[in-house]
């Protein structure tokens with residue numbers, strides 16, 4: 001089957017289609033017709049006049065079909081520094097202090113390319129069709145356009161990509177956490193924001209590449225950069241993104257350095273509005289959560305990373321009840337240490353059942369957060385649900401496997417509760433098949449894996 005042929009795609013005989021549309025419509029045994037990059041039709045019974053010869057037909061017999069997941073916070077470059085021994089037992093600040101130097105030494109165009117291919121590959125294989133990535137380490141001795149290698153590699157693997165031009169401007173000499181050789185001057189950063197926006201940002205529906213402005217965190221950027229970024233985002237109608245209230249240490253840092261709590265500080269810098277979205281946001285009090293809901297800022301919830309670093313648990317139920325726009329994210333691969341999106345949904349479900357009680361959240365709530373929640377945070381209505389005229393971003397999980405036996409009363413929830421693998425059977429992004437029978441289509445997985453091993457097996461030489 002040639003998925004780039006002129007023919008329309010027909011997904012038929014699905015076990016279940018969970019559309020995630022406004023009515024949360026589900027079809028047992030449904031079908032989807034895809035024309036170009038859009039969903040043309042979705043329904044339960046295939047119209048009789050359809051001539052299968054005119055379609056590239058995908059048999060979805062044992063598959064649960066969903067809109068692709070949206071991962072709203074990642075640091076793909078960290079894929080090459082997963083699970084380093086000395087990083088395993090540290091809290092955020094010590095973890096960063098250990099890793100900054102390693103990242104500073106090994107990041108170059110090739111490692112950026114590999115980490116993007118590998119990380120995006122993992123995301124696609126586990127059902128994620130849109131990835132937001134924050135790239136914020138620009139070593140002084142490397143080409144200034146490292147971000148471009150990431151964006152081009154994401155295109156190569158076929159994922160819908162939102163690239164956050166990250167930045168650090170507050171080095172140790174200015175009381176920040178990162179080493180001085182990894183920070184850039186504000187004017188250099190602003191200039192590069194404009195360059196990448198001009199070169200890559202496509203703000204239209206069905207866009208495959210967008211740019212977000214993303215100063216890294218209160219302890220690694222200057223007040224000047226935060227303020228200028230918010231102004232520029234407003235002027236250019238762009239989103240802006242940063243880490244917020246991730247740890248108690250960050251809260252202490254903000255109070256000691258700015259005499260303000262983290263959200264108060266960002267508000268002072270012009271960040272409390274619907275264009276901003278924040279990663280983590282664990283240490284927010286009731287009033288701050290209400291304020292975020294009122295101003296319409298989004299949240300990227302990263303449960304696994306928060307557990308791994310012992311940072312804490314975000315108040316998901318309280319935020320949801322308060323009306324905050326919440327999305328789900330795997331976070332960088334040095335604090336997860338995987339880009340497995342379906343596993344992140346499961347983690348999210350389980351941790352909040354513990355944290356707020358088993359009736360506080362359902363598997364379907366988590367699917368909603370990982371699809372519609374992500375789309376809302378990104379100000380998009382073209383992705384996140386299966387409906388006529390929306391982008392054809394579709395994932396199919398085969399439940400005809402050992403791990404799902406006994407679970408068919410609720411096959412959708414079973415994707416989070418059960419399973420012996422989180423690998424999707426098929427993934428379609430923007431109307432193109434990018435995962436087929438559990439394998440990436442656009443890159444040779446094995447070749448990429450062995451090339452990586454050959455070139456970077458000595459990554460541990462970069463250790464301090």
Ligand SMILES: [Zn+2]
Pocket residue numbers: 073074075243279331332
């Ligand atoms: Zn992060």
